[in-house]
Amino acid sequence: MIVCICQNVSDGKIHRAVDGGVTSMVQLRDQLGVGTCCGKCHAHAKQVLRECLSSNAQQSHCHMQPMLFQRNIMAAA
Ligand code: FES
Numbered sequence: 001m002i003v004c005i006c007q008n009v010s011d012g013k014i015h016r017a018v019d020g021g022v023t024s025m026v027q028l029r030d031q032l033g034v035g036t037c038c039g040k041c042h043a044h045a046k047q048v049l050r051e052c053l054s055s056n057a058q059q060s061h062c063h064m065q066p067m068l069f070q071r072n073i074m075a076a077a
Contacts, residue, residue, distance in 0.1 A: 003045050006037035011048050018052040025049060 001011050009032045014022075017031055025046055028034050035042040 003048055004032070004034045004037075004041040006041070007033040009034050009041075009045070014045065014048045015052050018049065018056060022049075023053060 003009055003011055003014060013032055014028065014034070017028060022028050022031060025035070025042070028045060028049055029036055034045045
């Protein structure tokens with residue numbers, strides 16, 4: 001889905017930018033040009049950015065659980 005029509009930025013591009021380290025609207029604007037023309041996309045782009053950051057945080061939390069579990073098993077042995 002296109003988030004920024006002026007700069008042809010989709011939610012997928014925002015997801016990839018977040019995967020590449022983007023954490024703020026300023027970085028998103030600098031890397032993809034989101035909101036640099038008419039600015040009407042700003043609120044939606046910010047929402048997509050928050051969703052991506054939240055999704056990534058949950059995924060990294062899920063990846064940590066097995067590692068902690070394995071450490072506890074090794075510590076108990
Ligand atoms: Fe994003 Fe116009 S729609 S700057």
